[in-house]
């Protein structure tokens with residue numbers, strides 16, 4: 001790369017965010033940093049800001065403002081707080097933005113960056129699940145560019161022949177199967193949050209780790225793939241591949257199947273998007289085929305992992321269903337992590353919320369926001385849970 005690319009990171013203190021920061025620090029001549037945002041981890045955000053010298057550092061939670069301000073006093077870095085300030089951070093002029101907030105809370109700031117035509121590295125799959133059609137239309141309208149960061153979608157992006165999309169037979173999304181791949185339903189009933197977040201291959205934030213354990217992550221990724229690539233829902237197949245080395249595949253009409261392989265390390269898909277259309281060097285990551293004893297594949301079990309059925313049905317219904325699926329899942333996962341409900345209750349809450357909310361059309365972001373709020377309330381009521389975390393609009 002010749003000129004330095006200016007970068008903003010939404011969710012810089014999270015798992016994807018810290019990997020992005022570390023890649024930027026490994027390539028000081030290639031990048032400068034414009035804005036960093038977190039929810040409430042002011043200590044880590046301030047450390048990152050002192051090293052990367054952004055114009056602006058923002059915490060979404062106003063309660064963390066005083067701490068951030070104190071920690072960055074005298075640095076000349078502007079400090080702000082609140083959801084609107086996160087959106088303002090996304091609006092600041094940068095070439096490239098990493099969307100790595102977790103949940104539907106990432107939708108509004110990501111759209112703010114789309115509107116100014118930025119290149120977006122998209123980790124936050126929930127915003128495509130909730131507002132995929134609206135978001136893709138905005139990207140087209142505003143001349144923005146979406147680069148998938150989710151490992152499977154980065155893999156597909158790298159091997160999908162967009163000039164011959166009609167020659168694609170299907171996309172094969174790989175799934176690790178998560179920590180409970182071989183558990184019976186009875187065993188799953190007793191698992192703890194600590195067991196659920198212990199992913200066998202990937203080191204990720206708590207919410208996505210639980211999603212991997214229920215396989216709702218793959219359900220969300222099915223919907224994400226539908227919006228990112230010119231294929232029908234029926235052309236997206238899910239295959240369990242416990243080693244997470246083949247990150248996904250594209251099968252063509254002539255029988256050729258192209259795959260992207262790599263170690264299960266998010267720095268690879270993040271580096272691909274950060275450097276795009278060039279490739280960044282990440283010398284510490286090397287896949288050595290002779291060190292891998294085997295690559296295996298299985299069909300997913302719909303009985304033990306009902307998330308796959310629910311997500312596919314929501315995608316096929318369209319309209320409000322994917323928004324309800326996502327919102328109920330966010331509430332249920334949060335309740336599980338806080339010890340309010342059991343692991344199997346997560347999908348029971350999602351299914352019951354979908355049953356209780358009649359499907360309706362979605363025409364605008366206001367519709368998305370209203371359905372999201374209603375679904376959070378419905379799911380929280382089902383479990384008498386007082387929180388409605390991470391709404392796409394407060």
Ligand SMILES: NC(=O)C1=CN([C@@H]2O[C@H](COP(=O)(O)OP(=O)(O)OC[C@H]3O[C@@H](n4cnc5c(N)ncnc54)[C@H](OP(=O)(O)O)[C@@H]3O)[C@@H](O)[C@H]2O)C=CC1
Nearest residue numbers: 011013014015016038039040041060101105123124204205
């Ligand atoms: N982790 C991974 O390897 C992968 C993640 N993804 C997707 O990327 C996204 C981020 O995942 P991950 O990094 O694991 O998540 P983490 O929980 O590790 O990090 C989330 C980040 O978002 C911030 N945040 C949380 N809630 C809010 C909010 N309401 N408003 C503003 N900021 C908020 C957090 O701040 P704070 O630290 O202050 O709480 C943190 O910076 C998710 O959508 C996930 O599905 C996709 C593929 C792989």
Ligand SMILES: CC(=O)[C@@H](O)[C@H](O)COP(=O)(O)O
Nearest residue numbers: 150151175176177178212217
């Ligand atoms: C790293 C990444 O992209 C995650 O979404 C990962 O794929 C989770 O693994 P599974 O959902 O396949 O268990």
Ligand SMILES: [Mn+2]
Nearest residue numbers: 150151152221
């Ligand atoms: Mn993924």
